[in-house]
Amino acid sequence: MTPEQRAANELQDVHFLTVAEVAQLMRVSKMTVYRMIHAGELPAVKFGRSFRVPESSVQEAISGVTGTRSA
Numbered sequence: 103m104t105p106e107q108r109a110a111n112e113l114q115d116v117h118f119l120t121v122a123e124v125a126q127l128m129r130v131s132k133m134t135v136y137r138m139i140h141a142g143e144l145p146a147v148k149f150g151r152s153f154r155v156p157e158s159s160v161q162e163a164i165s166g167v168t169g170t171r172s173a
Contacts, residue, residue, distance in 0.1 A: 116156055116157075116158070117156070117157040118147070118154035118155065118156060118157070119154065119155050119156075119157055119160060120152070120153075120154065120155075121135045121136060121139075121152070121153055121155070124144075124155050124160050127160055127164070128160065128163070128164060135155075136153075138163075139153055139155070143163070144159060144160070144163055145159045146159075
């Protein structure tokens, strides 16, 4: 398998979310998501003028928040 084919297969497994979808999942405003992206707290890819966030990064961010809570 060539490196290009390997990269294409890896990208097939990645699901990207829009900023609006991330905001809905995290129950925050879109502006909060943009701030997290620009601060480097949430990895994102820029497509033209819009951002797409890997779903796995959102799950990690949510897990990190819920995992640090002390009850």
